[in-house]
Each structure stands twice: as C-alpha cells, then as structure tokens.
Amino acid sequence: MTSWLSIADVSKTFHSAKGPITALQNIHLSVREGEFVTVIGPSGCGKSTLLKIVAGLDTDHTGSVELGGSPVLKPGIDKGVIFQEPRLFPWLTVEKNIAANLSLRNPQVRKRVDTLIELVRLRGFAAAYPKELSGGMAQRVAIARALLRDPRILLLDEPFGALDAFTRAHMQESLLDILNGNRTPMIFVTHDIDEAVFLAHRVVILRPRPGSIHKIVPVPLPFPLKKSSPEFQQLRSTILSEFEQIEQLEQIQGAGI
Incomplete structure (x- = not known):
C-alpha cells in the first residue's frame, strides 16, 4: 500500500531572545490511506508543532510534506483539523x-x-x-x-483531553467506528499511552530537545482491542519502557555526559 502522507526530513526552528530553539529535527514519517497513526511523547517534544506543519498552518520549516502526491504549502479543506x-x-x-x-x-x-x-x-x-x-x-x-x-487526512490534537474518563473511552470507540466507515487516514496527538495503543495501527514516539522520532511501534492486534488483554498490556509496557529510555537519555544529556 502506497503512502498517502509523506513527511521527509522536516525540521522546525523557533527564534527567541535567547537564540534559536529547534522544535523538530529530521522528521521522516509516512501514513497510508485508511491508517490511524498516534503521536505521543513528553511535553515539549513538538507533537502539536508537527500537526500544524502537516495541516499547512506552519510553513516556516525545512524539509517537505506531501499529501496525495501534492506539496502541503497552506491550510485547506483537504486537511481536516480537530482541536481539544x-x-x-x-x-x-x-x-x-x-x-x-x-x-x-x-x-x-x-x-x-x-x-x-x-x-x-x-x-x-x-x-x-x-x-x-x-x-x-x-x-x-x-x-x-x-x-x-x-478531507484527504484528519488531524486531531488531543481532542479528548478535556473529557472525563468514561466519555473519553466512549469517544475512542466512536472514532474507531468512524475509521471503519471511512478511509480517511488520521494522525492523532495524545499524552495518554492507553489511548495511543487502543486507537493506532502505529504509535510514533517522539523525544524532546530537539523533537525527533525515538521509535515507531506497530500495533499488530486485531480490532477491536481489549485493554485488559495480555497483548495490549504488553504493548503498553513496551511503550512505557521507551519513555524510560527517553528519560534516561535526557538525564545523560542534562549532565553533559
């Protein structure tokens, strides 16, 4: 299956009074038609910035983004964006x-x-x-x-973050129903590991300073997933261990080792 969205070598730098701050560095990612990709990572890793770039809301970056074979140069109705x-x-x-x-x-x-x-x-x-x-x-x-x-793609920036746990779980199931009835690929930003695993075909883990892809974890489980299943819990543990690695790397960098 060919890529529907292609993100190639994308980097983003913000300029502040203290000097340049690299928010994203060398991001490479492809999304296929009908695929659900979740993006997760520590605060400050550039998750929302990446979504804005894909949406065409931020074009001041290096690298390229193509959607359906066409470069993303501006916002448009071909990109559906949903906020919190x-x-x-x-x-x-x-x-x-x-x-x-x-x-x-x-x-x-x-x-x-x-x-x-x-x-x-x-x-x-x-x-x-x-x-x-x-x-x-x-x-x-x-x-x-x-x-x-x-739209050619649906971009969701923590859309369930303000909901209570029961409503959030219901909305996750509703979103999967929508995906099953629609071939629109989705990129979903979240802080919630359970949500990331439950919704995704693949989980993209970002690390901060600068924001870069730490690892992409496939979710090879049949839908609908059961959060209580051993397979789900194993995937959850895998992603938690990746977060621990990110934290260790941050500590090493902070110590200047």
Whole structure:
C-alpha cells in the first residue's frame, strides 16, 4: 500500500531572545490511506508543532510534506483539523455547525450532513444547540464538520483531553467506528499511552530537545482491542519502557555526559 502522507526530513526552528530553539529535527514519517497513526511523547517534544506543519498552518520549516502526491504549502479543506475544544458556533444547531458555510438547502449538502450525523451517532440531535450537548457530543459534531468535505487526512490534537474518563473511552470507540466507515487516514496527538495503543495501527514516539522520532511501534492486534488483554498490556509496557529510555537519555544529556 502506497503512502498517502509523506513527511521527509522536516525540521522546525523557533527564534527567541535567547537564540534559536529547534522544535523538530529530521522528521521522516509516512501514513497510508485508511491508517490511524498516534503521536505521543513528553511535553515539549513538538507533537502539536508537527500537526500544524502537516495541516499547512506552519510553513516556516525545512524539509517537505506531501499529501496525495501534492506539496502541503497552506491550510485547506483537504486537511481536516480537530482541536481539544470543539469550537462550535453557539448560535447554530448541530446540523448547521456541521454544514458550516454551506447551505442545507442544497440537496447534496443535506444528504452529506444527514449521513455524517448518523456516522457520529447524533441521530435526534440535528436541531440541538451546542449548550444542549455533552462534551463528547460536541466533539462528535466537530469531527463530523471536519469530515464534511471529504478531507484527504484528519488531524486531531488531543481532542479528548478535556473529557472525563468514561466519555473519553466512549469517544475512542466512536472514532474507531468512524475509521471503519471511512478511509480517511488520521494522525492523532495524545499524552495518554492507553489511548495511543487502543486507537493506532502505529504509535510514533517522539523525544524532546530537539523533537525527533525515538521509535515507531506497530500495533499488530486485531480490532477491536481489549485493554485488559495480555497483548495490549504488553504493548503498553513496551511503550512505557521507551519513555524510560527517553528519560534516561535526557538525564545523560542534562549532565553533559
């Protein structure tokens, strides 16, 4: 299966009063069509910066990013971005939030919005306003809105970080349902190891200072995963041990050894 997203030798440097700070260094990563990749790592490793570069929100970097064979040079509707907060318009209903600036009077838009409402399991809430929704429901509206124009890739920056544990688990399962019904590849940034393993085909572990790929861990388990299974726990332990290695490397660098 060929790569749908290609990130080649990407580096990002911020300039501050104290001098240049390298946020990302020599990032190489490819994502296939229909693949779910999670990105995890310590704070300050450049996870969100990498997502902004893929989204075209940050073009001041070296290296190249290609999506579907075309270079990513700016933001666009071909890249769906979902943040930690749903960012819904409070004066619009669910269906109008999903449609955004498109008219529901258009039969094609109407059909697509109705299909997405079913996909994200919000039947019966099309006429509801954001204040009438739970946090998880609001985030599902944001996901549906991002899918409306059939983006080439979906980019999610800790979208479940503000949810309680029960709602978060439910949203993880909902997202997998969406993936099964849609070939859109996804990159999902998280701090949660269990979430990273549960959702992904591959887990990308970043290390900080500068942000670089420490290791890519495949998840060769059939869906749906069971977090209580020995195989899941083994993968979780593998990633935890990688974090311990990162911490040891940081201590060695800090000591100047």
